[in-house]
Amino acid sequence: MESTTTAPDITELREEIDHLDAEILRLIQRRVEVSKIIGAARMAAGGTKIVHNREIDVLNRYKPLGPEGKDLAMVLLKMGRGPLGR
Numbered sequence: 001m002e003s004t005t006t007a008p009d010i011t012e013l014r015e016e017i018d019h020l021d022a023e024i025l026r027l028i029q030r031r032v033e034v035s036k037i038i039g040a041a042r043m044a045a046g047g048t049k050i051v052h053n054r055e056i057d058v059l060n061r062y063k064p065l066g067p068e069g070k071d072l073a074m075v076l077l078k079m080g081r082g083p084l085g086r
C-alpha cells in the first residue's frame with residue numbers, strides 16, 4: 001500500500017501563527033490593563049498589592065502547560081502588578 005502523506009503547507013501554517021500571535025498579544029495587553037485597574041482600585045481602598053490566593057489560582061490555571069506554564073503565569077502576573085518586593 002502506498003502512503004499518501006501530504007506535506008504541510010508552511011506558508012498557510014505561518015499565517016495561522018501570525019494571526020494567533022496577534023490575538024495572544026491583544027489578550028495579554030487587555031489582561032495587563034485589567035490587572036492594573038484592579039490593583040489600583042484595591043490599593044486606593046487600602047488593600048494590598050498582592051492577593052496571594054488569586055495568584056495561586058492563576059498559577060494553577062497555567063499548569064497544563066507544564067513548567068513553562070508557571071513561568072508564563074509569573075510573567076503575566078508581573079506585567080499586571082509589577083515585580084514582587086517593591
Ligand SMILES: O=C(O)C(=O)C[C@]1(C(=O)O)C=C[C@@H](O)C=C1
Pocket residue numbers: 035038039042049050051052054055058076077080081
Ligand atoms: O485579582 C486581583 O485582585 C488582581 O489584582 C489581579 C492579579 C492578576 O493579574 O491576576 C494581580 C495581582 C494580584 O496579586 C492577583 C491577581
